[in-house]
Amino acid sequence: HNVTGFHKTPTYKKYGDPSTWKTKWHTMAQPECTPPSDKRQAIVDQLGADTDGAIEQSLRTGNEGIPSIAFMTWTPHFGESYNHDDIGQSIDTWLDGLPFFVVINSFFRDYFYLGCTTEEEPKPSSIDPHCSKMPVLEVSCNDGGWVDPCEAQEGLIQIYLQHPTFDWYVFMAKDIYLRLDYFRGYLAGLDPIQPIAVMAGNPERFRPPQFECSQEHEFLYPKANHLAVYSRGALEKLMPGLRRNSMYSQARAFSAQRGFQGIQLLNWMYSLPTLLAPLAVLNPQKTLLNLEEEWNPAQALGMTSPRGARGFTFNECQEYYANASKPTYKYIWHNVTGFHKTTLYQKYGDPSTWEEWYDMNVTDCVEQNM
Numbered sequence: 245h246n247v248t249g250f251h252k253t254p255t256y257k258k259y260g261d262p263s264t265w266k267t268k269w270h271t272m273a274q275p276e277c278t279p280p281s282d283k284r285q286a287i288v289d290q291l292g293a294d295t296d297g298a299i300e301q302s303l304r305t306g307n308e309g310i311p312s313i314a315f316m317t318w319t320p321h322f323g324e325s326y327n328h329d330d331i332g333q334s335i336d337t338w339l340d341g342l343p344f345f346v347v348i349n350s351f352f353r354d355y356f357y358l359g360c361t362t363e364e365e366p367k368p369s370s371i372d373p374h375c376s377k378m379p380v381l382e383v384s385c386n387d388g389g390w391v392d393p394c395e396a397q398e399g400l401i402q403i404y405l406q407h408p409t410f411d412w413y414v415f416m417a418k419d420i421y422l423r424l425d426y427f428r429g430y431l432a433g434l435d436p437i438q439p440i441a442v443m444a445g446n447p448e449r450f451r452p453p454q455f456e457c458s459q460e461h462e463f464l465y466p467k468a469n470h471l472a473v474y475s476r477g478a479l480e481k482l483m484p485g486l487r488r489n490s491m492y493s494q495a496r497a498f499s500a501q502r503g504f505q506g507i508q509l510l511n512w513m514y515s516l517p518t519l520l521a522p523l524a525v526l527n528p529q530k531t532l533l534n535l536e537e538e539w540n541p542a543q544a545l546g547m548t549s550p551r552g553a554r555g556f557t558f559n560e561c562q563e564y565y566a567n568a569s570k571p572t573y574k575y576i577w578h579n580v581t582g583f584h585k586t587t588l589y590q591k592y593g594d595p596s597t598w599e600e601w602y603d604m605n606v607t608d609c610v611e612q613n614m
Contacts, residue, residue: 273384314410316345332374333558347399393495396503411436421561422546442473457609462582465512488601497603520576526555
């Protein structure tokens with residue numbers, strides 16, 4: 245009875261054969277061995293070809309002189325009432341037929357797929373067409389309050405392992421409208437082979453509980469609550485650490501339970517060359533960044549929080565930016581090397597050279613050490 249079913253699990257895809265694990269045991273979560281329901285499998289089978297076609301369309305743009313971009317988001321922790329309307333708004337407007345990869349925790353995968361149809365025996369005509377534009381990146385994260393940094397880490401690992409040839413990888417909240425053509429042009433002016441991050445928001449200090457980290461410029465980095473963009477070169481640089489649980493482990497060391505807080509810490513430790521994304525928030529006249537010069541709404545790459553409650557809806561964004569001008573791109577660099585001043589760096593050097601991951605202690609960022 246020779247079987248290799250373990251090779252199909254997220255744990256194997258991330259770590260390989262257990263006989264090759266050198267430093268620690270990686271526990272397989274229970275949902276990895278749970279067979280899919282017949283209904284879910286029927287939906288997956290129906291969606292397969294359409295989803296693959298959407299991914300191929302994304303990759304082909306890179307052969308046409310346009311950067312190929314993988315857009316990915318994550319789902320909330322939901323129950324049986326889950327529907328795809330929130331992601332569907334992006335698919336119906338700015339994505340223009342491109343797929344929106346979705347990071348799904350194994351515990352909730354059935355709910356996600358079952359939200360694609362209300363029929364017991366799914367047929368192509370009964371499946372929500374949005375679902376064919378939502379390739380799933382299944383991850384296994386079950387550590388209570390630390391699910392967010394785990395899903396961010398594992399989602400980045402899965403998108404890179406499954407699709408390593410994209411030029412750019414965009415990890416973003418679902419409530420963002422992007423100006424696709426203008427955003428592509430912005431990235432086209434950069435080299436995806438170089439390690440570069442594009443982050444939303446202003447540089448800010450790290451905020452572990454009961455500690456005051458330095459406000460020195462070199463110790464500030466954007467938290468990117470809405471958007472984190474990585475070049476292929478950047479993700480290649482981060483990948484060995486990610487596969488050693490760097491983001492999850494570092495987030496726990498700083499009690500940083502939100503996914504983007506882990507990204508903030510990790511990018512800063514790697515001293516990634518970073519651009520601050522010019523984004524509007526709620527309406528075109530309001531910028532997410534603190535700028536010294538006057539804000540030009542036409543230079544926004546998009547808008548955060550277009551839900552309509554206090555600002556623009558997705559459709560209103562679509563209408564506004566369709567008529568907006570496309571001025572010269574605004575590149576705002578924030579390149580800092582504050583991590584080089586820490587005791588951890590002085591002992592072990594650049595994280596991209598480490599053979600194992602070393603957590604930075606909160607005392608490395610507090611005022612009295614500066």
